[in-house]
Amino acid sequence: MTVLELRNVTKTYKMAGGGTFQALRGISASFNAGELVAIVGESGSGKSTLMNTIGGLDSDFGGEIIYEGKNLAKYSTQELVDYHKKSIGFIFQNFNLIPHLNLLDNVALAMTLSNIDQKEREKRAKQLLEQVGLGEHIYKTPDEISGGQKQRVAIARALINDPDMIIADEPTGALDAETTTIVLDMIKDIAKSGKLVLMVTHSERVASHCSRVIRIDNGKLLDDVEQEQVQFLSKKTNDNFQIKNMSVLNAFRLAVLNMKAKFGRNALVALGSSIGIMSVVLMLSLGKGVTSYVKNTMNSYTNPKVTEVHKSSTTKNSNMSAKATGDSSTQAQANQNVLSSLTGTGSDSTFTKKEISKLAKLKYVDKVQKGFSTISLGTTSVTYNKKSASIIQLQTMSSSVTKSNITRGHRPGKNEILLDTGTADTLGKNIVGKTVTLTMTVNSKQISKSFKVAGTYSQSSNSSSATVFARYTDLQKLYKENGATLKANVIYLTTKDKEQTAKVKTKVKKMGYTGSIQETMTDMFSDMLSIITDVLTAIAAVSLVVSAIMILVVLNISVVERTKEIGVLKALGARRKDIRRIFVSEAFLIGFSAGALGDAVTYILSLIANHFSQSLFSINVVALTPKYAIIGMLLSIIISMLAGLMPANSASKLDPVDSLRKE
Known part of the structure; x- marks a missing residue:
């Protein structure tokens, strides 16, 4: 039964310096199952080139190499892969075992590449290793066995997928005489099992063991002699193995072994x-x-359920822009607007009823409080027993001031105020409960009013800036008594759940408002x-x-x-x-x-x-x-x-x- 046929096979190499070299010159031959063919020739005769083309390692050749009715030169990439996996096996002169794999994995490698189940491939590999007399060494690595044993491993590896053909490239070249005989007997048995064995050699002794000898010189077929009639014992059985492509998992497993x-x-x-x-x-x-x-x-001293709403930031930004680009009169007006914005008296900083109503209708808002906050430019102070302390900021009480903010005393009631700890210490250690005089500017005139100190306030572990907290209604009344109207420049929105506060703050920012100074500083x-x-x-x-x-x-x-x-x-x-x-x-x-x-x-x-x-x-x-x-x-x-x-x-x-x- 013809397994392989060569029809006028040629191979030409391009030389590095230009020109060409013809390694094969019209080789024609046919090979049958069960043959052990020695391909004999001196170094450079073309025998290795011929084996590479037959083995599908080099598809760039002229003529035809026919296997199963098709020329190897016309095989697709996948067809060549399948050809290597199930149709041909290699036995190399230098064994070419992978040093970091044990003998079992070396032999099973072809089945690993074919994605055969692990149990099946290990069972097959063990059978072959036992068949070549290495059943006791399956977990050893190649450097732990002799050269003859390595070649037997290579033979087992070539047989693992039960291919039609075996190519043996100088399989005894690295072995002594005794081991050569053992290996040759094994190769002869492979041929008798029904496989075509093509063996490259330059040894006449090795060739004498073969059923057929082909001699090549200068790329030409010189002689083709049949030395004995072929009689094989069995037929191929590789149809029992379903050849697939290697899985990602098997590639990963090989990578792990390589890494180790x-x-x-x-x-x-x-x-x-x-x-x-x-x-x-x-x-x-x-x-x-x-x-x-x-x-x-920054947030530990604020009520997590309260959202503080301001308009002042946008006003400041627009005013500063006007100041930078306008003429002298525009700049002067801008300065006044900035001053009004800082002191909280500017109309652009205060909220209208419509704006407050719109804020009150926001989802999750359960309570709305008006507030007032002003930065004092040296016009506000607190006096007690001839001791005076300048106040930087005057604010109204709201739900944002928590119990944790009050270090002593309680929240202010009617005609009561809250002092920061630094101011309280300036006026006296026991200032809580005492009556002090608050001096401030209302409607462009300086006024004074007596208030009782309800407690002291701190925004952090250290003393906060000089601040006075008063009730909104008290300030509103004070303004009215002096012919002025107190307008809210801060709005406090309270929610039932602190997780809803973040949603409210996001919505407020989308509406063009800003948060508290504390939030702005935190963001900054x-x-x-x-x-x-x-x-x-x-x-x-x-x-x-x-x-x-x-x-x-x-x-x-x-x-x-x-x-x-x-x-x-x-x-x-x-x-x-x-x-x-x-x-x-x-x-x-x-x-x-x-x-x-x-x-x-x-x-x-x-x-x-x-x-x-x-x-x-x-x-x-x-x-x-x-x-x-x-x-x-x-x-x-x-x-x-x-x-x-x-x-x-x-x-x-x-x-x-x-x-x-x-x-």
């Missing part, structure tokens, strides 16, 4: 990469920790901290570039080191996609390891930093969240895989013939 083989180097690469990941995650966590502390501190500090965090994170991210370059270099070195391995994989039927997957999987493993290590180190550092910050300041300065840990992990994996794409692509493009020649 170079564990020390890969661990150092992962460690180096983890430093960049740790730096980025630590900067993000530090920024969040500090920002959260600032926000919590938060923005500043965000910018600082981004800058520090960007600086830390520079190390990620170094990590990517390091991974790129290591994987490129790996490609060079494993060039022959890549050639073997392609000879066994690995697709370019399979090679890429293996190397990209290795990059993924490096990235995952670096990310995990970086997150772990960051977590440990955060515990240490927070331990000291709690002891010194009672705060957690580093806020490592799952989000940042995941960002670090993803960043590490993405950078590693991007760095691994170029080496993976280079590996997939390696020519199998050149790869197998690599020393």
